[in-house]
Amino acid sequence: MLALGKLLELTLAGREPAEKTQLTVEGVRMRWLSEGALEVRPPEARDNGLDLLLSAGIHGNETAPIELLDRLLHDIARGDLKPCARILFLFGNPEAIRKGERFVEQDVNRLFNGRHEQSSGSEALRACELERLAASFFSLPDRQRLHYDLHTAIRGSKIEQFALYPWKEGRQHSRQELARLRAAGMEAVLLQNKPSIVFSSYTYDKLGAESFTLELGKARPFGQNDGVNVSLLENRLKQIIEGNEPESTEAALDGLQLFSVAREIIKHSDSFRLNLPADIENFSELDVGYLLAEDIANTRWIIEEEGARIIFPNPKVKNGLRAGILIVPTSDDNLA
Ligand SMILES: O=C(O)CCC(=O)N[C@@H](CCC(=O)O)C(=O)O
Numbered sequence: 001m002l003a004l005g006k007l008l009e010l011t012l013a014g015r016e017p018a019e020k021t022q023l024t025v026e027g028v029r030m031r032w033l034s035e036g037a038l039e040v041r042p043p044e045a046r047d048n049g050l051d052l053l054l055s056a057g058i059h060g061n062e063t064a065p066i067e068l069l070d071r072l073l074h075d076i077a078r079g080d081l082k083p084c085a086r087i088l089f090l091f092g093n094p095e096a097i098r099k100g101e102r103f104v105e106q107d108v109n110r111l112f113n114g115r116h117e118q119s120s121g122s123e124a125l126r127a128c129e130l131e132r133l134a135a136s137f138f139s140l141p142d143r144q145r146l147h148y149d150l151h152t153a154i155r156g157s158k159i160e161q162f163a164l165y166p167w168k169e170g171r172q173h174s175r176q177e178l179a180r181l182r183a184a185g186m187e188a189v190l191l192q193n194k195p196s197i198v199f200s201s202y203t204y205d206k207l208g209a210e211s212f213t214l215e216l217g218k219a220r221p222f223g224q225n226d227g228v229n230v231s232l233l234e235n236r237l238k239q240i241i242e243g244n245e246p247e248s249t250e251a252a253l254d255g256l257q258l259f260s261v262a263r264e265i266i267k268h269s270d271s272f273r274l275n276l277p278a279d280i281e282n283f284s285e286l287d288v289g290y291l292l293a294e295d296i297a298n299t300r301w302i303i304e305e306e307g308a309r310i311i312f313p314n315p316k317v318k319n320g321l322r323a324g325i326l327i328v329p330t331s332d333d334n335l336a
């Protein structure tokens, strides 16, 4: 296998490769761009016009998606997977990956869309670098742009695999992309309804990509991901990379559950209290009238929405950040 196929090993060791560019026997060019960043370019005659950004390890302890990208890259470097798409592989937060932690000082996935400019430290610099790498990758005209930012969650979930679809004023969510996600094993999609500061939101809003955060199961250390079944996603990614994806009919949403955001629960102060059991699962339903959270100045979060569910509840986030999302079922009426 070509040495650049070992991007994960290089990243874990904090090393630069001796050779920055390598060519497979198939004529696929691999180019190391920066720590945890590698571009793959198919031979011109095979290029199908898709630019695919695959990122993982934005949170350093979310290892199943990192292992998935590592397998894809090995397959490409060995010539077993023959790309027709240009691909940018990114391991988001190398320092946190080496430590096996979600982040070191700051959550990188709260530093996009300009937030890094108001901050400092190595994670702010990394968010800035990730924006630059993504912007440069998606700068070629007249190509399709697709970004999957792969994650695993802190807690278990009633719906194991799901996507979050960013929002931009005047832009409709794509039914075809949802069908593709369904075929990749996603059981639900959360349609966002306002701008956000996560990586997928940046590539959707500023770079015009179809972008998603994918949640694939529960976060575990390297080598302990047997419980995270990514086989459907892995198959689909291989098909997307090789350009032999079966056409998904638009009717194929096929039981995909859609949700929208009712409210984001923002932690304003150290007095914030979240009234949920520590082991509550994502997508747990909450009854109307339930007192979900309390904060400074008698702020109370009481459930008003029928069918409300909670995802990503986390009272330990820094003040000013999202401590959970209240979601409600929605229809597919507004898809493009
Ligand atoms: O389990 C949790 O609480 C968080 C899992 C995770 O890292 N989720 C992403 C979602 C990003 C998005 O909103 O699109 C995150 O919180 O950064």
Ligand SMILES: [Zn+2]
Pocket (backbone or CB within 6 Å): 058, 059, 062, 151, 152, 153
């Ligand atoms: Zn994550």
